Amino acid sequence: MNGIAAGCDLLAVGLTRPADVLTAMEEGLGCPALGGVVGEIWGAPAALDFTATRRLAMRAEAAGRPCWLIRRGAVPDASAARLRWRISTLPSNRNADDPGAPGDPVWRAELFRSRLGPPGDWLVRHDRTANRLEFRDAGPVAALLRAGAS
């Protein structure tokens, strides 16, 4: 809940079965009182197939309301999502006050499939003092990382 900005609030639905999560997300997308729907599913359960993601995407488009599906511990498989991101962590920036402490956190956000625009690759830094995200094109860094990996 710490990631929620002041003034926003959320309705939490605690569920254990992936099929229930998808049903609850579809119900939420049909409700005009909600600003958006975030669901989280761990791994790659059988209920989360291409049809399920397509249903979610079409419902979200019909309702005109954003819908995010967070997947942890999963590999990218067939999905009808309009935008697909892959987020990975990177070592954080240098902390100006204490060199031994972690500074502003940095992630690598890779938009590897997009129906709405060209895919891209960014370095995202969370400015902790201003509480905002700063995107920087990660083209050269990504090439470096790829070179380091191979």
Add this chain to the structure above:
Amino acid sequence: MTQATRIASLYLPTFAIERWAAERLRMGDPVAEEIPTALALDAAHGPVIHDLNRAARLAGVRRGAQVVDMRAICAALTTHPAQPGGDAAALSRLMLWARRWGPHSVVDGADGLLIDTTGVAHLFGGEAGMLADMQAGFARAGLTVRVALAPTPGAAWGLARFGGERAIATCAQDLHPLPVAALRLSRDTLVLLRRLGLRRIGDLAAIPRLPLMRRFARAAPWDNPLIRLDQATGGLAEPLNAPDPPPAYLAEARLAEPVMDPAPHLPALISDLAGQMADQGTGCRRLCLSVFRVDGDCRGVRVATAAPTRDPDHLLRLFQGRLEGLDPGFGFDLIRLSAEATEPLAQAQVSLAGGVDEGLHLSQLVDRLTARFGAGCVTRPAPRESHVPERAVHPGDPMVPPQMPAPNPDRPIRLFHPPEEVRVIYAVPDGPPAQFIWRRQTISTARQTGPERIAPEWWHDSPGTRLRDYYRIEDHAGRRLWIYREGLGGDGRGPPPRWFVHGVFD
């Protein structure tokens, strides 16, 4: 802590005549109190006196006597027909009204009520104050009542009828001075006990049980002095079986043939119920669909709503997927839909643009999710004043918008519940973590900051709870974890401290 049961017995000795007099007064035809008046009930040998007013009693009229005999004593006696059915209905309404003094109340015979007032008396300033409040409340309604308080229904019954004014009994010895008639026995048994020389409850309690048991072996349980004595002293349990108040709104479908599926009848029932509620300006919070099976059993499905509603489409959707769990047996021939809890709900004005209020949509969403996934799964996380991280958020009511604080960058986005224990290499006694294995991955600290010490909350925690030193750590791949050490080495609160991963920052 379980409290000792306290049962209040209310005895309305002249309920029938007082109700009749109040009714006459309401009809604009009051009866003067000086005229000897009695209510008569038809019996095998002509009418008998059912109830009588004070003037008649002073003139020598007795209850249960033949009306013609009493006319001989008191020539001015006027009689009117009694209405036992009306009296019983009024008494059961009075029973529900009397729940202001306790959650469970039952009708006790034709002229009494029993209320379970366990743990209630302090609200009325003690037990004596509560009994006085009861008498005052009934006096405002124009009814004479004798009240008594005792640990069992039997003792309270006897005290109310044969004890002193507003008697209070706390133990079995308080009953000993009462006559044996206070044990709810039949006239024949009372005569028999008088012939045996047992006049008071104390006499009965003092003699050995075995001869008494033999003597009354053939008596019915409700007429056996020993069983009645045990019920009065608490040796035999006698629970109050308090009936539910009848639902205010009810729709029924009586079927000619037993059916297995209530779904086709549901829309008509719901629209009937919604129409009734719209007439009265109320909405339901809880609905119960009961089916009465042909084999004499009754099954039900309950749905609840977050806000009062009478929207038929919404109510119908709440029952979706719930009717499969209903066991129809060999079929059922009566379906009843009742609104168990209702609240006032005014007509909502639809806006000119045709839209409806957002709160309505939200409450309908909460209802659908709750009906589908069970109560308690839909929450609205709300902050709470606490330094202990897992207590700083609590699952709140989904319909109450919370005041969200500004996000704190030193707190992780995701907290583990419960925290995951890890074995950590660290500089004893209070160094930062150097390396540990978490979820089968070896993590060595590249950068860390801390400790942030969070002390236990002594007003919540048990005395042995240890303090926590939190570190924000980051490894070479950029994984950012929140990890804490529980306790300090040598703080005298148990074994060497343990380490836990409490959250991740991304």
